Amino acid sequence: MSALPGLLDVERVRKDFPILERPVRGGKPLIYLDSANTSHKPRQVIDTLVEFYERHNANIHRATHLLGEEATALYEGARNTVARFLNAPSRDEVIFTRNATEALNLVAQLLTWADPPHRLETGDQVVITEMEHHSNIVPWQLACQRTGATLTWLGLTDDGQLDLSELDRIITEPVKVVALTYVSNVLGTINPISTIVRRAHEVGALVLLDASQAAPHLPLDVAALGADFVAFTGHKMCGPTGIGVLWGRKELLEALPPFLGGGEMIETVTMTTSTYAPLPYKYEAGTMPIAQAVGLGAAVDYLSGIGMANIAAHEHALVTYALERLQTVPELRIYGPLTASNRGAAVSFTLGDIHPHDVGQVLDELGIAVRVGHHCARPICLRYGIPATTRASFYLYNTPGEVDALVAGLEQARHFFSSRR
Amino acid sequence: MDHYRNPHHGGLREPYDAEVHHVNPACGDEVRLRVRLDRDIGKMIVADVSYETQGCSISQASASVLTDLVIGKTVDEAMARGDAFLALMQSRGEGDPDEDVLEDAVAFAGVSKYPVRVKCALLPWMAWKDATARALAVVAAVLPGREADQTRGNHSALERSTI
Numbered sequence: 288m289s290a291l292p293g294l295l296d297v298e299r300v301r302k303d304f305p306i307l308e309r310p311v312r313g314g315k316p317l318i319y320l321d322s323a324n325t326s327h328k329p330r331q332v333i334d335t336l337v338e339f340y341e342r343h344n345a346n347i348h349r350a351t352h353l354l355g356e357e358a359t360a361l362y363e364g365a366r367n368t369v370a371r372f373l374n375a376p377s378r379d380e381v382i383f384t385r386n387a388t389e390a391l392n393l394v395a396q397l398l399t400w401a402d403p404p405h406r407l408e409t410g411d412q413v414v415i416t417e418m419e420h421h422s423n424i425v426p427w428q429l430a431c432q433r434t435g436a437t438l439t440w441l442g443l444t445d446d447g448q449l450d451l452s453e454l455d456r457i458i459t460e461p462v463k464v465v466a467l468t469y470v471s472n473v474l475g476t477i478n479p480i481s482t483i484v485r486r487a488h489e490v491g492a493l494v495l496l497d498a499s500q501a502a503p504h505l506p507l508d509v510a511a512l513g514a515d516f517v518a519f520t521g522h523k524m525c526g527p528t529g530i531g532v533l534w535g536r537k538e539l540l541e542a543l544p545p546f547l548g549g550g551e552m553i554e555t556v557t558m559t560t561s562t563y564a565p566l567p568y569k570y571e572a573g574t575m576p577i578a579q580a581v582g583l584g585a586a587v588d589y590l591s592g593i594g595m596a597n598i599a600a601h602e603h604a605l606v607t608y609a610l611e612r613l614q615t616v617p618e619l620r621i622y623g624p625l626t627a628s629n630r631g632a633a634v635s636f637t638l639g640d641i642h643p644h645d646v647g648q649v650l651d652e653l654g655i656a657v658r659v660g661h662h663c664a665r666p667i668c669l670r671y672g673i674p675a676t677t678r679a680s681f682y683l684y685n686t687p688g689e690v691d692a693l694v695a696g697l698e699q700a701r702h703f704f705s706s707r708r
Numbered sequence: 709m710d711h712y713r714n715p716h717h718g719g720l721r722e723p724y725d726a727e728v729h730h731v732n733p734a735c736g737d738e739v740r741l742r743v744r745l746d747r748d749i750g751k752m753i754v755a756d757v758s759y760e761t762q763g764c765s766i767s768q769a770s771a772s773v774l775t776d777l778v779i780g781k782t783v784d785e786a787m788a789r790g791d792a793f794l795a796l797m798q799s800r801g802e803g804d805p806d807e808d809v810l811e812d813a814v815a816f817a818g819v820s821k822y823p824v825r826v827k828c829a830l831l832p833w834m835a836w837k838d839a840t841a842r843a844l845a846v847v848a849a850v851l852p853g854r855e856a857d858q859t860r861g862n863h864s865a866l867e868r869s870t871i
Contacts, residue, residue, distance in 0.1 A: 659735065
């Protein structure tokens with residue numbers, strides 16, 4: 288099984304990822320199917336981090352010496368790279384954050400203390416969806432508790448799609464912000480963003496998109512998507528941990544108040560008041576994760592070199608194959624779309640009444656890394672009446688042979704736990 | 709695996725002095741556990757432990773083994789066994805458990821090599837300790853003696869509403 292249409296030259300890609308050569312659990316090859324959790328890092332990104340610390344390390348924007356100039360140029364260069372990757376109208380709209388969680392919290396919190404018309408107030412509504420990651424649920428629960436706004440949500444259909452029959456009933460005039468995920472980290476569903484953006488803008492609501500599971504896998508074009516904010520994290524897209532991105536429309540970011548106060552986000556400071564730096568620095572207080580931003584730039588260069596459309600095609604081929612093979616396993620039930628069209632690279636399932644923890648342990652003994660549990664999206668488990676799922680998620684370095692190994696491992700798990708039934 | 713396939717003392721029983729509901733937020737495992745205590749010649753005895761679990765083989769088997777280890781023991785003896793089990797789980801695969809104290813629980817020695825699964829094994833024990841502490845408070849409040857039975861269940865409903 289290696290001639291699926293759309294596959295990358297995956298053996299060549301794999302050579303870029305040193306960790307894939309590491310044996311695990313008594314000399315077995317590592318089969319890493321947990322990239323929706325965090326991705327591995329190619330040599331190009333690791334080298335960039337090492338080179339930064341070995342040759343260019345300095346604080347940015349403040350130092351007036353050679354290393355400071357170099358570090359600043361690398362950091363700002365990474366911003367340019369990310370801006371091109373997103374097709375952002377302006378590089379000043381690209382804010383570096385610690386991760387997607389911080390980016391989502393930033394928007395939710397700003398809206399609690401912004402000036403009108405953006406401030407959330409009693410009578411306003413916030414709309415999320417039942418398939419959000421906790422990082423796009425809890426910040427809105429907190430914001431609503433603080434402001435008196437009401438939290439509502441779009442529900443899910445049995446096949447893991449947003450229930451759009453409710454769209455016009457749920458997104459109405461009192462809705463001030465709609466926050467949703469582009470691609471579900473559990474169900475794999477790719478949501479119809481343009482339909483939701485159109486409806487949200489009809490009623491004057493802002494749209495915040497959690498693109499954490501989209502940016503690593505699909506061509507991302509913020510100009511075409513039409514959302515007002517887009518958040519994602521670096522570590523799921525071959526970049527380091529500790530670096531994320533918030534893209535926001537310039538006029539909005541200019542109108543909204545600062546987030547964290549501190550060094551480098553100011554223009555002038557007196558003992559009683561301050562004025563703030565222009566975008567993007569207004570939102571980058573304190574010493575930023577400099578090497579990590581530079582590393583993210585290298586990751587984006589790496590992904591762009593392969594081509595996001597090619598990566599999407601590779602994953603589409605793998606997920607098509609995985610859905611077909613997984614459905615041959617008795618008692619295996621997939622949560623989310625059963626076909627690969629409009630589907631991301633994460634596939635969640637249950638295996639009879641074997642608890643996902645046990646499935647995960649059997650697979651781990653075989654060197655197969657998956658994620659088990661509720662994947663920080665517990666409302667999905669509640670919606671489908673299950674305690675947890677096992678999730679296999681694919682990326683550019685995965686192969687059809689690894690899908691076969693997963694299926695064989697699941698058969699083994701069934702066999703091991705079968706005598707209870 | 710035997711305790712997973714054929715759990716001992718499973719299900720929720722009446723009467724009881726306290727009921728708790730514990731979850732492992734990392735994986736969604738849940739246990740609902742009830743404790744009934746009896747006073748016998750000045751000692752508190754673990755009269756019954758009943759439970760419902762929703763979780764993996766390790767958390768289910770651990771709950772089953774727990775009931776074997778603590779039912780019929782004094783609270784002090786049972787707590788000592790809980791401490792021995794906790795020490796075994798924290799041994800990172802290096803533990804040398806005393807089979808006289810831990811009985812079937814010695815089979816969990818291997819679990820201690822897997823940090824993520826240690827939480828599964830400890831979930832019922834943490835729930836039991838919590839429930840026992842609550843039960844001691846309830847029983848202390850309604851002493852003396854057997855007439856405490858009549859108040860059982862009502863107190864527990866109150867306890868439940870607070871968790």
